[in-house]
Amino acid sequence: MKAALALPILVAPARAAAEGNEIGFNVLGYKERGLMKVTEPVLWARGTVDEAWDVEGSAAVDIITGASPRLVSNATGTPVATVSGASISDRRNTADVKVTRHFGDFALGASRTVSDEKDYDSKAFGIQGQWDLNRKNTTLAAGYGKSNDRVGSTDNPDLHAPRYTQEYMVGITQVVTPVDLVQSTLSWGRGDGYYDDPYKFTVSFYPDGTLAAAGDTRPDHRDTVSWLTRYRRYFPESNAALQADYRYYHDDWGITAHTIEVGWQQSFGDRWEVRPGLRYYTQHQADFYFPVIPRPQPAILSSDQRLGTWGGLSPTIRVVLHLDNAWRIEGTLGYVQNSASFHWGGSGSPAFETLRAVYGVLGISRPF
Amino acid sequence: MRRARWTALAALLLAGCANVAPYQRGYLAREAMALDPNPGMARALEKTYSAKEAASGGASVGGGGCGCN
Numbered sequence: 001m002k003a004a005l006a007l008p009i010l011v012a013p014a015r016a017a018a019e020g021n022e023i024g025f026n027v028l029g030y031k032e033r034g035l036m037k038v039t040e041p042v043l044w045a046r047g048t049v050d051e052a053w054d055v056e057g058s059a060a061v062d063i064i065t066g067a068s069p070r071l072v073s074n075a076t077g078t079p080v081a082t083v084s085g086a087s088i089s090d091r092r093n094t095a096d097v098k099v100t101r102h103f104g105d106f107a108l109g110a111s112r113t114v115s116d117e118k119d120y121d122s123k124a125f126g127i128q129g130q131w132d133l134n135r136k137n138t139t140l141a142a143g144y145g146k147s148n149d150r151v152g153s154t155d156n157p158d159l160h161a162p163r164y165t166q167e168y169m170v171g172i173t174q175v176v177t178p179v180d181l182v183q184s185t186l187s188w189g190r191g192d193g194y195y196d197d198p199y200k201f202t203v204s205f206y207p208d209g210t211l212a213a214a215g216d217t218r219p220d221h222r223d224t225v226s227w228l229t230r231y232r233r234y235f236p237e238s239n240a241a242l243q244a245d246y247r248y249y250h251d252d253w254g255i256t257a258h259t260i261e262v263g264w265q266q267s268f269g270d271r272w273e274v275r276p277g278l279r280y281y282t283q284h285q286a287d288f289y290f291p292v293i294p295r296p297q298p299a300i301l302s303s304d305q306r307l308g309t310w311g312g313l314s315p316t317i318r319v320v321l322h323l324d325n326a327w328r329i330e331g332t333l334g335y336v337q338n339s340a341s342f343h344w345g346g347s348g349s350p351a352f353e354t355l356r357a358v359y360g361v362l363g364i365s366r367p368f
Numbered sequence: 369m370r371r372a373r374w375t376a377l378a379a380l381l382l383a384g385c386a387n388v389a390p391y392q393r394g395y396l397a398r399e400a401m402a403l404d405p406n407p408g409m410a411r412a413l414e415k416t417y418s419a420k421e422a423a424s425g426g427a428s429v430g431g432g433g434c435g436c437n
Contacts (some may be wrong), residue, residue, distance in 0.1 A: 023389035030414040039418070044408035058408055062415075092434060097428075113431055120435030128429075137388055167429035173403075178392040183403055217379045228426030230403050234395040242389030249423035257423035265400040273400065283422050307422055314417075320399075329407060339421060359416060363409050 021047035024328075024365030031076065032357040033317075035083065037067040047368075057097035062117075064090045072303035072351065073203040074289050079291035079351040092117040105132040111145075115153040126167075128177035139173040141185075165192030172318040180233040188225040195222060202303040204293040207208035212293045216302045219288070223252040240266040243277075256309070257346065263316075273320040282311035282344040288359075291351035308349035311342030403427075 018070070023045040030038040068088055069081035094115035100107050101227045107130040115122045117225040131140045134254035145167040171185035184264035200216040235241070243263040250256045263277035286307040288300045316334040323329065338355040340348030390398070399405050417437035418424040 015377055025407070026405065026412060027418065028409075030416055040412055040415075042408040044411075046407065054420060056407065058411065060408075060412070090435070094434075096431075099416075113435060117435050120433070122433050124431055126431075127428050135387060135389070143429045145431065147431070147433060149433045151435075163433065164425045165433070167425070169427075169429045171427070175388045175396060176391070178388050179395050181396060182400065183427075187425055187427075187429055190430070212412050223380075224425065226423065226426045230427075231402045232403065236395060236402055241398065243400075247423070248428045249425075253422075255422045257421065259423065267400065275400075279417075280423060281417070281423075286422065308419060308431050312421070330409065330410065333415075336417075343406070355420065359413075361412060363406060365406065365408075 003296075011323040015122070017049040021045075021368045022365055023368055024363055026361055026363035028359065028361045030357060030359040034067070035355075036064060036068060036088070039063045052342070053104050054100040054102070054107075055098070059095040060093075062092035062094070063089075064088065064092070064317060068199065070199055070304070070351075071201050071203060072305075073205075074292050075205055079204075079303070081303075081353055090118050092120075097098060097246050098131075100128075100286050105136075106130065107132075108197075113147075119154055121152075121237070122149045122167075128169075137175040141169070141171040141173070143167075143169040145169075145189075149193070151194045151198075159198060161194030163191060163195065165189055173354070176241065179236065180231070182231045182321065184227070184229040186227050191222040191224070195219060197233070197302070197304055200302065200304050201242060202290070202293055203302065206295070212295075212297060213299065214301055216304060217300045218302055219253060219300055221347065222251075225250050238266070242265060243275075248291065249283075254305070255283055255285065257281065257283035263318075265318075270342070271322050273318075273322075275316075275318040275320070276314045277301075279314040280311070280342075281314075281338075283309065284311040284343075285349060289349070303351070305349065305352050308340075308352050309343050310340045310352045311339055311340035311344055311349040312336060312355075313342055325366075327364065327366045330361075332359075332363075334359045 026042045028040040042058055042060040044058035048054055066088060071082040071084055072079050087354055096113040098111035098252045100109035111126045120240055122283035128143035143164040147165045151161040151163055152160045169185055169187035169191035175181045183287040191299040193332045195218040203213045205211045220325040226247055226249045231244045233242045245261045247259040261276050261279040265273055265275040267273050288302055289304045289307040290301045314334055314336045318332040321329045336357040340352040404410050
């Protein structure tokens with residue numbers, strides 16, 4: 001339950017394209033080498049009612065099996081993560097709905113999201129206002145969200161710790177020319193509550209023959225800020241679009257991260273579209289990330305390598321097929337490699353163990 | 369004074385953008401130009417990456433958390 005994960009519900013104005021009623025079904029398969037395997041079917045729909053109301057929603061199930069790193073020890077000389085012997089099996093059910101009412105150039109939306117799994121429950125809501133101006137060449141948006149989560153542990157039935165998060169966002173979407181548009185969104189939030197990972201431990205051996213052991217302990221709050229800018233440009237002569245996203249992230253745990261994703265969506269006639277893409281991610285570690293327990297032992301520390309210094313590269317390929325009867329079939333294949341050596345600006349955490357994963361998404365949708 | 373400066377800067381930026389008429393938006397309306405063409409797929413991929421990274425979020429609020437061990 002560690003990575004506080006913001007699932008996108010209230011999205012700033014998503015497209016300049018005309019909206020319509022649409023329903024779709026996707027299945028995601030994700031597999032890490034030697035670790036987790038996730039299968040996630042998602043059913044989603046969106047539509048317009050009486051031209052003044054937009055309704056959208058989705059329901060998904062995550063089926064998780066495999067193993068997860070639980071212990072970081074330097075017993076062999078260098079700190080390495082040890083995977084739990086027992087196979088993990090969990091199932092996460094989640095659903096969300098969002099309703100938007102349009103008032104001329106204004107729109108007001110409200111959303112609700114719930115999810116549950118063995119050791120984590122989440123309830124969240126959000127509201128968002130949106131204002132079209134400059135003959136709809138500019139859209140301003142502002143939003144507020146709040147989540148009320150409960151953290152548990154299959155190892156500790158008595159653990160039911162709360163975590164509350166409040167988030168804010170402001171954004172602008174601007175049509176620049178007839179072939180390009182840009183969107184920039186700034187969001188920030190404050191979380192309070194239980195952030196420890198009850199499944200993770202650190203054991204350190206010292207040259208003098210002594211050892212220390214510690215559970216994962218993190219601050220009881222987290223202030224975050226992220227700034228996402230997305231750019232789209234169409235090239236009529238090539239019948240293709242450039243898609244470029246950049247996100248800056250920073251929090252008061254000391255983590256700074258940059259994410260860049262670039263894609264080129266090429267159309268072949270009216271039926272086929274192919275989109276090769278590349279995503280690059282790099283982050284600097286949390287202040288309390290210690291793969292070896294320091295002396296004297298600090299009050300908060302974690303050896304979870306997701307809080308370390310590292311980078312990741314992920315090439316993807318997406319193929320879209322439009323059928324005559326308006327069905328749309330989409331498939332995406334992606335490869336993920338996270339490694340200390342991919343960190344921007346020098347080598348990352350020596351204890352970071354390279355993660356290799358593949359995923360595929362198959363989706364089908366159609367207007368109705 | 370500072371607020372006036374920011375307002376003037378914002379006005380200048382907006383004025384610098386072309387005023388694109390609705391009939392000129394054919395290319396902008398194409399699916400390849402959409403910021404979120406397939407919400408279900410975007411959601412699944414966002415979660416896949418965020419579960420392994422310290423950073424998350426960006427374009428949305430009000431999503432809630434998950435147990436991503």
